[in-house]
Amino acid sequence: MRTFALKLGRLVFVLIIVTFLSFWxxxxxxxxxxxxxxPNATRAEQxxxxxDIGLKDPFFTQYWHWVTHFVQGDFGKTYTGAGAHVxxxxxxxxxxxxxPVSLELMLYAQILALAIAIPLGVLTAYRxxxxxxxxxxxxxxxxxxxxxxxxxxxxxxxxAAQWHVWDLPTQYSGVGDFPxxxxxxxxxxxxLLPTISLAVAQIAIYMRLLRSDMIATLQExxxxxxxxxxxxxxxxxxxxxxxxxxxxxxxxxxLNVGALIGxxxxxxxxxxxxxxxxxxxxxxxxxxxxxxxxLVAVIxxxxxxxxxFVDLLYTVLDPRIRHARAIA
Amino acid sequence: MPEPSPESGRDIATALAxxxxxxxxxxxxxxxxxxxxxxxxxxxxxxxxxxxxxxxxCVAWLIVILFMAFFGSKIxxxxxxxxxxxxxxxxxxxxxxxxxxDGQGRDVLSLIVNGTYNSMYIGIVSVFFGLVVGGxxxxxxxxxxxxxxxxxxxxTDILLAYxxxxxxxxxxxxxxxxxxxxxxxxxxxxxxxxxRISRASTLSWSEREFVLAARAQGAKHGRxxxxxxxxxxxxxxxSIALLGVAVxxxxxxxxxxxxxxxxxxxxxxxxxxxxxxxxxTDAPNIVLAPSFVIFITVMALNFLGDVLRAKFxxxxxxx
Numbered sequence: 001m002r003t004f005a006l007k008l009g010r011l012v013f014v015l016i017i018v019t020f021l022s023f024w025x026x027x028x029x030x031x032x033x034x035x036x037x038x039p040n041a042t043r044a045e046q047x048x049x050x051x052d053i054g055l056k057d058p059f060f061t062q063y064w065h066w067v068t069h070f071v072q073g074d075f076g077k078t079y080t081g082a083g084a085h086v087x088x089x090x091x092x093x094x095x096x097x098x099x100p101v102s103l104e105l106m107l108y109a110q111i112l113a114l115a116i117a118i119p120l121g122v123l124t125a126y127r128x129x130x131x132x133x134x135x136x137x138x139x140x141x142x143x144x145x146x147x148x149x150x151x152x153x154x155x156x157x158x159x160a161a162q163w164h165v166w167d168l169p170t171q172y173s174g175v176g177d178f179p180x181x182x183x184x185x186x187x188x189x190x191x192l193l194p195t196i197s198l199a200v201a202q203i204a205i206y207m208r209l210l211r212s213d214m215i216a217t218l219q220e221x222x223x224x225x226x227x228x229x230x231x232x233x234x235x236x237x238x239x240x241x242x243x244x245x246x247x248x249x250x251x252x253x254x255l256n257v258g259a260l261i262g263x264x265x266x267x268x269x270x271x272x273x274x275x276x277x278x279x280x281x282x283x284x285x286x287x288x289x290x291x292x293x294x295l296v297a298v299i300x301x302x303x304x305x306x307x308x309f310v311d312l313l314y315t316v317l318d319p320r321i322r323h324a325r326a327i328a
Numbered sequence: 329m330p331e332p333s334p335e336s337g338r339d340i341a342t343a344l345a346x347x348x349x350x351x352x353x354x355x356x357x358x359x360x361x362x363x364x365x366x367x368x369x370x371x372x373x374x375x376x377x378x379x380x381x382x383x384x385x386c387v388a389w390l391i392v393i394l395f396m397a398f399f400g401s402k403i404x405x406x407x408x409x410x411x412x413x414x415x416x417x418x419x420x421x422x423x424x425x426x427x428x429x430d431g432q433g434r435d436v437l438s439l440i441v442n443g444t445y446n447s448m449y450i451g452i453v454s455v456f457f458g459l460v461v462g463g464x465x466x467x468x469x470x471x472x473x474x475x476x477x478x479x480x481x482x483x484t485d486i487l488l489a490y491x492x493x494x495x496x497x498x499x500x501x502x503x504x505x506x507x508x509x510x511x512x513x514x515x516x517x518x519x520x521x522x523x524r525i526s527r528a529s530t531l532s533w534s535e536r537e538f539v540l541a542a543r544a545q546g547a548k549h550g551r552x553x554x555x556x557x558x559x560x561x562x563x564x565x566x567s568i569a570l571l572g573v574a575v576x577x578x579x580x581x582x583x584x585x586x587x588x589x590x591x592x593x594x595x596x597x598x599x600x601x602x603x604x605x606x607x608x609t610d611a612p613n614i615v616l617a618p619s620f621v622i623f624i625t626v627m628a629l630n631f632l633g634d635v636l637r638a639k640f641x642x643x644x645x646x647x
Contacts, residue, residue, distance in 0.1 A: 017486050022498070029502045145627035147578040149585055149601070150619040157612040262493030266582045270605070281587045284501050296498045300490050307489075 003315060011308045018304060019070065022297035023063050026289055036287050040082030049079070049086060053290070075294035078283065091294045094279055099298070101178050102268065102275035106260050108195040110253065113202035118249075120203075121210025122237050128215055136207070143204035148263035151197035152270040159193065166193060168271070178274050194271045198263050202256060209252055213245040247317060254310030258303055383635050386628035393625060396444040409438045409595055417611040428613040430603050436617050439600045443618070446507055446596040450580050454511045455572040458518030463565050466523040470530025471553050481527065487520035493579060497588040505591045510583065514576045525568045529561045563640035570633035574626040581622055597622055 026033065033055060034046045041049065050056060053076070054065050069076075075095060077088030124133045160168040167189060179186040217223065218241055226236045268277030276295060283291040379387065401408050407424075413433040418425050427436035462484075469480035487495075499513035533539065534557060542556050577597070583589040584598030585605065592599055597618045604614025 014486060014489050018489050021486075021490075025498050025502050030504075141630070142627065145574070145623055145630050147581065147619070147622060147626070149582060150623055153608070153612075153615050153619055156608055157616070161609045161612075258488075258491040261491040262579075262582060265493060265497075266585050269585055269587075277586065280497070284497075284587045289502065292498065292501050296494055299494050303491050304489050 004312070007308070007311060007315075011304070014304055015301065018300045019067055019297060020063065022293055022300060023066050025296075026293045027059070029289065033289060036289050037079045038081070038086045039287075041086045042084045045084050045086055049088075052088075070294075070297065075298070076290040078286075078288045078291040091291045095276070095295070095298065097178075098274055098276050098279050100180055101273060102264055102277065103302075104180060104182070105191055105194055105198065105268070105273065105275060106257070106264050108191055109198035109202065109260060109264075110257075112195055113199040113206055114249075114253065116199070117203045117206035117210060118242070121207045122214060122242060124207070125211045125214030125218060125241075126233070126237055128211075140204040140207055143200050144208070146200055148197055148201060149266045149270060151200045152194065152267045155193045155197055156270060168193075190273070194267050194273060197267050197270075198260065201263070202260070205256065206249060206252070210245055210249060213248050214241055217241045217244055247314060250310060250314060250317070254307050257306045261299060261303060379635060382631060386631045389624060389628045390632075393444055393448065396441045397448045398445075400442045400445060401438065403441065406441050407435045407438045409434050409442045412438075417607060417614075419611065420613050427617040428611060430600070430611070430614045431607050432603070436600065436614055439595055440597065440618050440621055443595040443597045443600055446590065446594055447577055447580055447598070450507065450511050450514060450590075450596070451573040451576040454513075454515035454576050455518050455522075455569050457511075457515035458522045458572060459565060459569050461515075462519040462522030462524075463526045463561070465519070466526030466528075467530045467553055467557060467561060469523070470527040471534050471549065471557060473531075477527075480523070484520040484523045484527075487516070488524070492517045493582055496579060497583060497586060500583060500588045505589065507590050507594060507596075510580065510590050514579055517579070518572050518576065521572065522565060522568060526561050526565050529564045530557055533557050533560045563636060567633045567636040567640070570629050570636065574629035574633075577622055577625060581619075 029036070034041075034049050034053070038046060038049060054062055057065065066076075073092055075091040077090055079086050079088050081087050120136060124136050127133050156168065159165045179190060181187055223236060223241055226240050227233075231240075264275065265277035265280060267273075268275040269281050272278065276299065280292065280295050282288075283295065396403070400406070412435065414425070414429055414435075416429055416431050416433040418428040420426070420428055422428055425435050425437065427440070429435055430439065465480050465484065469477040469484075471477075496510075496513040496517050499516060500510055503509045503512070539552060539556050542552050547555070580589060580596060581598035581601055584596065584602040587602075589598045589602065590596050592602070600618040601615050604611065607614055
């Protein structure tokens with residue numbers, strides 16, 4: 001319980017700092033915020049917006065105002081129009097429709113990467129030094145160096161456009177109608193290629209990690225004992241040897257979410273998927289800095305939360321920490 | 329569940345587990361950059377012999393890259409990217425334009441050659457900054473374990489709480505998209521990664537006898553850190569820094585594709601890719617040529633980083 005409270009305390013602290021940094025970063029901007037988001041508005045209209053956003057308040061009042069609204073799901077607005085009539089559309093409108101697409105893409109990529117990397121990692125560790133091991137070594141080396149955008153570009157250009165093996169994702173005009181249900185073929189049509197391009201580098205990372213971890217484990221006495229008892233090799237590998245490595249794999253998978261988010265933003269852009277990445281790019285292009293700030297904060301918070309849960313899971317899974325609790 | 333004595337037996341076990349956890353954590357931050365690639369026997373061979381054919385190929389490629397960075401359009405046969413404009417969207421192997429031309433009729437090979445300077449500048453300068461600042465913070469944090477280490481560790485943890493690309497992207501959006509700010513953005517991103525590596529490495533070195541001996545002879549903390557610990561931590565940091573340059577080069581391209589890269593008027597590898605994104609089906613060579621150059625460069629840097637790690641026996645566990 002005590003470790004949990006400590007971790008929770010740290011989570012709250014990190015969240016406060018992360019939101020503060022996200023808020024503060026916009027203030028570092030040299031240009032005036034209102035004239036950036038609504039450059040063609042009249043002076044009077046800009047004044048109105050300034051009051052509306054609360055830019056006239058003292059710094060910490062503004063932060064408090066921003067955070068309290070943020071917590072309630074009000075992420076600020078993105079502005080369109082010129083002259084005396086600038087309209088603000090809440091950022092949350094598109095965010096809630098787009099976030100699931102990005103999350104689904106990242107989840108798929110993570111699952112695909114682990115599903116391929118675990119058996120490969122175990123096998124290469126078991127057949128350490130053989131032709132098969134060396135071949136996958138070389139392949140992993142190339143995959144590791146392949147940026148997600150190169151994989152995405154190759155898939156778009158060759159697999160989709162030139163060879164017509166797989167259709168490109170349809171362009172959805174309204175983001176609301178993206179087929180999110182994973183049990184429909186339409187969903188797969190949309191997300192298979194983006195998922196593969198995101199997973200390529202992850203597969204290599206997990207595979208290498210698991211391989212070196214497993215090679216060490218396979219030399220331990222309990223593995224020899226298990227083999228001596230006549231337990232079939234497959235069972236020894238996947239039941240006995242894989243278990244201690246799973247913790248390392250879990251931690252790395254959690255930390256890799258950061259790289260995955262970065263990759264997803266780029267891949268979404270290349271495939272024109274209606275996810276957060278597309279919106280972020282449009283916001284940057286349109287100089288909607290308030291929206292960029294909100295999206296950055298949301299992404300950072302998601303990342304912090306994911307790592308918090310991985311950390312919790314870790315505590316639950318690691319027997320030594322469980323025992324430690326029993327001792328206490 | 330009542331907890332009779334929270335301070336007694338619990339702490340040894342959790343400290344152990346925490347330590348283990350930290351070890352598991354650190355290759356991950358390296359793993360985000362790139363995991364170890366070479367296998368055991370391979371590592372052994374490198375330590376005994378030398379670079380091997382692969383290693384020398386990597387070195388050769390990097391020399392070509394540096395040559396391109398320094399000479400740009402002065403290399404004979406490379407047209408000027410801005411002034412020598414011809415038919416747009418020529419494909420691979422067009423006469424005089426081996427990599428074709430982009431949507432504005434600029435020679436793609438020339439864009440790559442002339443973009444090398446900016447891309448490598450961003451990669452090397454930002455990682456160098458990360459190496460100096462992160463290395464300093466990491467060594468101090470690892471050497472003074474107590475409060476100082478805790479505070480510095482917490483600071484790096486908070487910087488690591490941002491997904492790297494997202495942090496860089498917001499710096500560029502809010503502060504400006506010149507080469508300078510993109511470099512700063514990516515430098516900020518590389519500081520915590522290098523701090524973490526050097527801290528973990530320092531932790532393992534600062535317990536050694538020669539450090540104790542230096543202290544016993546009356547050496548000040550600063551001297552111990554500079555003369556005893558720093559030389560031992562350096563190889564690990566350099567090998568990660570090589571991987572870091574690769575990561576930053578990819579990040580520059582990623583930022584450009586999202587639209588948060590260097591000002592499009594400047595020629596970089598990322599901007600060349602970005603300029604071809606709208607012509608994917610008509611002229612795939614515009615995006616593919618610079619992407620492959622990035623791919624090969626990343627591969628070369630990764631390989632040399634691994635070689636360095638093998639040579640100096642940087643143990644995975646110490647990372």
